[in-house]
Amino acid sequence: MNADRRRGSWLIVAGAVAALVLGIATTVLLAGTGASRHAVPAAWRAPGVRCSAPAMPGTVVDVAVSDMGPGMMGGAPGGYGMRLWARPATVSAGLLSLRVVNTGATVHEVVVLPLPSGQGIGERLTGPDGKVDEAGSLGEASRTCGTGEGHGIAPGAVGWTTLTLRPGRYELVCNLPGHYLAGMYTELVVSR
Incomplete structure (x- = not known):
């Protein structure tokens, strides 16, 4: 049971890190291309x-x-x-x-x-x-x-x-x- 909790906690942390990396990568990509200049920021939608x-x-x-x-x-x-x-x-x-x-x-x-x-x-x-x-x-x-x-x-x-x-x-x-x-x-x- 203890191993299951550790595995579940690890999956939550891994998912959060992946979401953060994806968010940063998307922001860098949009900033580099200028694609976000006329769009409402995604975080505000x-x-x-x-x-x-x-x-x-x-x-x-x-x-x-x-x-x-x-x-x-x-x-x-x-x-x-x-x-x-x-x-x-x-x-x-x-x-x-x-x-x-x-x-x-x-x-x-x-x-x-x-x-x-x-x-x-x-x-x-x-x-x-x-x-x-x-x-x-x-x-x-x-x-x-x-x-x-x-x-x-x-x-x-x-x-x-x-x-x-x-x-x-x-x-x-x-x-x-x-x-x-x-x-x-x-x-x-x-x-x-």
Whole structure:
């Protein structure tokens, strides 16, 4: 029985190492060929993605929005373990496209807001509806399988928007009720 446990443990370790080596090899191959330049990063794709973004103009920023889904960590908006992050986090000023993939289990969106001097991300006040003030918004991706404003990006789907940004600091937020308070924001720095 002890030998069976050791053999099972060895197989688990061997499988994990093989998956890691395969992942690294695939990343190196794609980076070398440039094949991943216009694709949503594989690690951000949710199973069953129903659509993909077209080729987009300008610098492409991949944005992932995610949550742990209902029923986990309390099942309330503040307890979902929600996240929003962008890659790259620093881009040059000018035309850029945000390609947003929802890897979570609930609907999300991304709104682009300028960050006032001296203000950090996650410091905006929320109203009684659990949302931040969108005054001054420069654009948003909230349409399932489409560009611009809509009713949110469905789980497993992609949404996108293209805009022109000047040098400065911007906060990308999911502004559905309670999502900002749950941690769905990140900074995008636009340099000269």
